[in-house]
Amino acid sequence: MFALADCNNFFVSCERAFQPVLEGRPVVVLSNNDGCVVARSNEAKAMGIKMGIPFFRIKELVDAGKVDVRSSNYTLYGDLSRRVMNILRSTIPDIEVYSIDEAFLNLEGIPSEEQVPLCRELSVRIKKWTGIPVSIGIAPSKTLGKVANHFAKHYPGYKGVCIIDSPEKREKALSLTPIDDVWGIGWRGAPKLEGLGVHSALDLVRKPESWVLKHMHITGVRTWKELQGIPCIEDENRERRQSICTSRSFADPISDKEELTLRISDFAGICAKKLRQEGSAAGSVGIFMETSRFRKDLPQYYPMARTRLETAVNNTPEIVKAAIGLLDVLWKEGYGFKRAGVLVDEIVEADAVQGSLFDSVPDGERKKEDKVSALMDRFNTNGKTLLRVATQRPGHYADGIRREFCSPLFSTDWKQLLEVS
């Protein structure tokens, strides 16, 4: 059996953990640049505020004092996430951290009658120790775990934990689950299935496999099997990620090449740092840039490019250099870029890099770049860029991101905590 532990309205709950005044109020948390709504309290959901809507559309409600708002504070959320995961891990060692607010727990070996009491205890402890409310769904597959979690979250009678452990419960739950609520069926797939007469998860399960394969391909068949309690979605957690992407939207569009060079250099530097943090190196570097797709009146341009490195590296100078080289290729005058990013690919273990016979960088030179990067990591802490290559910006990584409603770093910065208290 799997248990899916999912924090309720996670970003909002993190804000509430340190600001009890937000309890019981409609609260939303915004994306970077205060762009759109990425988390809502139950009260905000009840008001009909939709996930992902642009902030300016609900600004009136905020100005009228009907909704409280916070800019996203990922340092705070990351720290609380780590604490929640540690509590889960201390009881169930085999966990797959699926996202910042969710983890699958492998309940293998735990007697069936103990599973619900154990998960209830976990949920109570997490709330008590961190302030974060957590719901847990237990089932024989991850997709059914999602279904069970939904019931745990929305029906108070379950006291935060719901289990699907019999064919009867499974059928009942599936009949009550609209097809667009099924994990793996997105906003494009759902209307298509509705058109084919599939309205609930149970409708889908009752179709023959050949029908599912024809209309939904291999991924649909997996979902179909999972809904029957046959697990076939693999653990995505592995030794190392396959790609790392750093991208941002800009508060104002950038139409100056020098300015975009600074930003691309920053993104490349962050990618390189992430690689070093996990002992990885990348064999390929890519960049992309985008004009504002909401401005139909302006010319659009969404180029991307990628280049292979002679050998996998993780030092900042070489990755920045590759990224800037690509910008030279893609750059065109006359566009205002609203977003850009750097992506590193073909990731391998740094200690096991296969050198290239025709490498144009002498080995000693690369050792120097690696040393420089190690120094940068020592100096550039807490998001500050004190030591940088010449094309990077000085200052703080969050500079130039709009965060009008940001809460303090309650759990990681004692000075800010003192100021508040």
Add this chain to the structure above:
DNA sequence: TCTGGGGTCCTAGGACCC
């Protein structure tokens, strides 16, 4: 005026091989 960021997997089609 103002619309996020970071991942994974799958597929179709082209390049290339014999």
Add this chain to the structure above:
DNA sequence: TCTGGGGTCCTAGGACCC
């Protein structure tokens, strides 16, 4: 005049997740 068939690998783009 007549011009195959079967593979693999790679890439870009789409769909999905949070």
